[in-house]
Amino acid sequence: MPTVGLCVVLTSERGGEARSCCMTEVRLLTIACGGASTRPGLMARLSHLSPSRMHACFQNASLLPLFCAAGFAVLAGCATRDPDNVRPPKPGSGVKEYAALVAEAESDIQGSLRCLENIRAQKGRCRPGLVRDLGDEVDRLHVDSIRVRARVQVIQARGDAYLEAWTNNAGLMRESPLRLSPESLPQIQEAFSRIKQKSQQTGDVFRPYFAGLRKLRVELEKDPGANQTEQGQQLIQTMREEGVEVLRNLRALGDELQSFERLLATAKAAGNS
């Protein structure tokens, strides 16, 4: 919120006490506008102005317009936001965010593998609870994978646009701006290429795994004894192997993202020195 400056012009008051009271309130109002970054914060600060003191000040009619103007200035400061100041993402924040998505995806895949393990270990027909768990796991995986899958796909399509955004360095690919050391550019580009490659590989192994999980779920919902058939057991085994492969790829992708973060930090430090 922009700081609202108040120009205080004191007119003559009838009593010195009224003058000191009102000066304090105006000072508090000015501090409130400058310090509060949100409307709730501003309101909390303004609430410290006691009603009785405000009433005493408003008794002095000459200051009433001043307070009205101050009130309008406060409200105007709260209502107007600068539409032209679109914030770029913080440098490196995109990498951190992607790494967090990948870590979440690892956790989700581990959950699905635990579910598969429970089904594999089940003696006899699957309990209804196990079948329900698998269904829940499949649905959760669909929802929880939306963001990371979207990132994986769009990185393939937009490539260098992500590199520019992550380094917050438009023109990175052409000239070396001053923020990053020029010597680090080839390394950074190579590291980003590895991230793109790992992203694609992860997407490639996830698709059949997810399709297989859905198939297993349908089979067990049709017939909870499907885990006892040879076909069912083969499907469970295949899913376990594919799930482990997805996990391996996610970890590799996570490692590449961490390396990239470290590389970026080093390059910036070198560029700033």
Added chain:
Amino acid sequence: MLSALFALPAAGQWPFPVPATPGAQRNALAAVRAEAKRVDNAARVAPNYGAQGWGNVWQSFQGLRQAYSALKSTMDPRQLAAGANELAELDVGLDIIQEAFANYQENLAAGQPERMAVRSLCRVVQEGSALWLQELNKVCGRLHVGWGA
């Protein structure tokens, strides 16, 4: 049935160009949120209507896609450039949620009980759309969509 619904016209944008004003953006964003609410309601009640229920979910989801498309048409070039990656991810996010409808058809064809197929579809669409809306709100906040007088 899905292919018949695909034949329905899904207008990507309003018939007339929408000005890129903060007021237009606020209205468009409100429309997206209203459509998301419709999706949520449709997905919540659809399991009670069996096979017919999913049609409402489909229609409301397409309404959400159209409203989002209209919102993007209100953004100015600066916002579109600054948010290009995130907007592309939101586009793909909708595609990924929409996969639930194709999965529903496949699962039914494979013999999944209808009740379970509808419930699964509705859960994915409901929760997926809610997550998508959260991301949209973040992106719109960063791009200052609808800010200013």
